[in-house]
Amino acid sequence: MEKKGFHFRFNKQERSGIFFLLLIIFILQGIFFYIKAKPFNGNKRIAINTDAQSRLDSLKQESQISALKIFPFNPNYITDHKGYVLGMSSKELDKLFAFRAKGRFVNSAQEFQQVTQVSDSLLETMSPYFKFPNWDKKDDSKKHFHPIEEKPVEVTDLNRATPEELMDVNGIGPKLSQRIVKFRDRLGGFLVTEQLYDVYGLEPEVVQRAMERFQVHQPPAVKKISINTATVEELSKLVYITTDMAHAIVRYREENGAFGALDELSNLKVLPAERIGRIKLYLTL
Numbered sequence: 001m002e003k004k005g006f007h008f009r010f011n012k013q014e015r016s017g018i019f020f021l022l023l024i025i026f027i028l029q030g031i032f033f034y035i036k037a038k039p040f041n042g043n044k045r046i047a048i049n050t051d052a053q054s055r056l057d058s059l060k061q062e063s064q065i066s067a068l069k070i071f072p073f074n075p076n077y078i079t080d081h082k083g084y085v086l087g088m089s090s091k092e093l094d095k096l097f098a099f100r101a102k103g104r105f106v107n108s109a110q111e112f113q114q115v116t117q118v119s120d121s122l123l124e125t126m127s128p129y130f131k132f133p134n135w136d137k138k139d140d141s142k143k144h145f146h147p148i149e150e151k152p153v154e155v156t157d158l159n160r161a162t163p164e165e166l167m168d169v170n171g172i173g174p175k176l177s178q179r180i181v182k183f184r185d186r187l188g189g190f191l192v193t194e195q196l197y198d199v200y201g202l203e204p205e206v207v208q209r210a211m212e213r214f215q216v217h218q219p220p221a222v223k224k225i226s227i228n229t230a231t232v233e234e235l236s237k238l239v240y241i242t243t244d245m246a247h248a249i250v251r252y253r254e255e256n257g258a259f260g261a262l263d264e265l266s267n268l269k270v271l272p273a274e275r276i277g278r279i280k281l282y283l284t285l
Contacts, residue, residue, distance in 0.1 A: 072131035075112050076105050081167040081174070086126050092116040097170070107132060157217040158196070159189045169213055171206035186239050189220030191281050198240075198278065224284040227265075228258040240278045245270055259285060 073082070075096075083093045099106070099115045106112045109127040118126070156165060163177035172180070176199070183199050184190055193216045196207045225234055227249065235246035248270040253259065262280045265271055271279070 072129050074133060075126075075130050076100060079168060080170050080172065084173055087122055088116070088118060092118050155212075156214050158193055158214040159184065159216060159218060159220065161214050166210070166214070169206065169210045171203065171209060176202060176206075183239075188222065190216050191219045191222065192216055195278065222282060224282055226285065227262065227283045228253060228285060230283075238279070238282050240275050240282070261285070 078086075078088075078093070078096065080090075080093060083096075093116070096106075096112075096116050106115055109123060109130055112118070112127075112130070113120075113123050161180075163174070163181055166172050166177040166180055167174065179201065180196070180199050183195075187195065190196070193211055193214070196202060196210055196214075197204065199207075202210075225238070227235075230250075232243065232246040232250050235241050235249055236243045241249075245268075248268050249265070252264075252268055259265075262283060262285065265276050265279065266273065
């Protein structure tokens, strides 16, 4: 029987070539893993020039302020909106408001910085607009503030207030003023001033300040929905009623008969107690 030869035979020169090829591959892999495993020496190639960055921020702030038409003002009476426009943070404004709540006044740009802790760059851009009142010089040891004659606050109809007018209230900025207007549009107009408490993000103390400036003078004509005949879809269209609440109202009506009084809504646990008063504004028997 004839033996079959092995077809994969290599001569000496071919074996040498294969050996060197494998050696090169091995060396390249070793170099690759060495470079990959080599730890970073910690030298930072990119360094931030903090002085330059601070100057850039200052220039940016100056350009933003210069683009606005700002008239001289007494910083003791700065509003949230104006402070926001000028670049102050809420913490800096809160420090000034707390200082003023004690019946005290800042008398110079330096005192303003001491109270608010604003940066030097921000003070530099703001202070040219500061206008402090005259002081009585009879007693240099005491500075008697000459209060500006305050005009009686004019109460505006809440349903006609513009976002800019709303921002005159301390605590209401651009976002909250827009949110108030959008909520008013969803309601079709405020029926009672207390509905301001239902605006998301509006703090109670801010609402109280807003109610000194704005009241509902002309509530809109609202077509009330009959609680005894309205469908789930009709009920859930109201801002204060979710779909689950609407189902609960209809289910209660089917199980217990028609509502005899709107106060029976308090029997539905799914309805938050603080929301029932608002819901009743839009319902009828």
